[in-house]
Amino acid sequence: MNTKASTLLISAVFVLCAQVQAQNKDRWYTPQQVKQGEVVFKQNCAACHGQNAELTINWKQPDANGIYPPPPLNGTAHAWHHDLDVLRQQIREGGQKYGGVMPPFGQLLSAEQIDMAISYFQSKWPEDLYQRWAKNFEVSSLPSLDDIVVANEKAITRRLQNQLGNVELDEVKATIIDDLWQVRVKDKYIYLLENGRYAVVGDLIDLESGRNLSEQERRQTTADSQPE
Ligand code: HEC
Known part of the structure; x- marks a missing residue:
């Protein structure tokens, strides 16, 4: 993986950490x-x-x-x-x-x-x-796995599914980063490495432009699914 990709992944991991911290329903601090x-x-x-x-x-x-x-x-x-x-x-x-x-x-x-x-x-x-x-600011807890959506046959999905206890997932999409795949889970995204070994939950940020790519997709998807 090149440096740019790893920087992006690291920022995604930070988002994950923030979310996991908040997952215990408590506030972010002790x-x-x-x-x-x-x-x-x-x-x-x-x-x-x-x-x-x-x-x-x-x-x-x-x-x-x-x-x-x-x-x-x-x-x-x-x-x-x-x-x-x-x-x-x-x-x-x-x-x-x-x-x-x-x-x-x-x-x-x-x-x-x-x-x-x-x-x-x-x-x-x-x-x-x-x-x-x-x-x-999405210092929120993750959606319950029961809420995770519909099906697709890709190997990555199956692996993720195994990990998550056979929940059904939305379609897997490629991202701009080689070997990094994205699955939408309600309004959140799970990012997976090609080898299916690692998954992170969070937002993908392009540090060069400062754009939040996940947020962009989220808006897009919401716009698409609304009639007007
Ligand atoms: C000398 C007085 C003074 C001290 C000491 C001070 N503040 Fe402030 N603070 C202000 C003022 C006045 C503002 C409004 C912005 C400005 O005028 O700089 C402000 C603004 C803020 C804001 C932004 C609030 C908003 O609604 O956007 C935060 C957060 C904040 N202070 C936190 C702190 C914390 C934490 C400390 C201590 C580590 C601290 N301040 C110490 C006077 C002070």
Whole structure:
């Protein structure tokens, strides 16, 4: 396999990891992370965002100089519109370089500490809001294997079927990557190596163009299956 293909596969594996993590119906973080996150947050963030990430209540109201106050991170403002990577980036880079006032934390806090801080303020989000966020950004659990769809005779499918306990699968399609095949499972994709030995679940990203190829297909398929 060439390097480009392996990079793509690796990114698919990351997506898989994120999904498997979420599969235990729990949130993406552990109670331990929230506990450590509380310390990180109270030391570094609470002065502006509040002890419970609840400040500022009137976050849409700029001050006399036109400067916006820190928004609450407890789910009542905007933070849930961003995926995990954007949240991480906002904390690493701060807002100053975009004309805001939040200082960057990339030098002060490790990636682990930043994740802990996020887990702390996300632990304040109501369950339904967290679920909406998780669904938007596909931090979701995998479909149950019983839900997996219809049949096809290809060897890869049969092998996968054996692995999955004889569920029926949708048709297998080639991808732009040599030796990598795709099976659609509802709105998710399983990618298989030609030899049928390895399978990953997730989205295929073209790192060169930044395009999410799975998302493209998903849209396409949805558009095709709708009458108008
Ligand atoms: C000096 C005050 C201050 C500190 C300290 C601070 N922030 Fe902020 N934060 C802000 C402000 C103000 C904004 C709005 C953007 C801007 O003006 O930079 C913001 C924005 C954010 C956002 C984006 C929210 C959204 O709705 O898009 C996140 C996430 C965030 N902060 C997390 C943190 C975390 C985590 C820490 C601690 C590691 C922290 N902030 C420390 C003031 C602060």
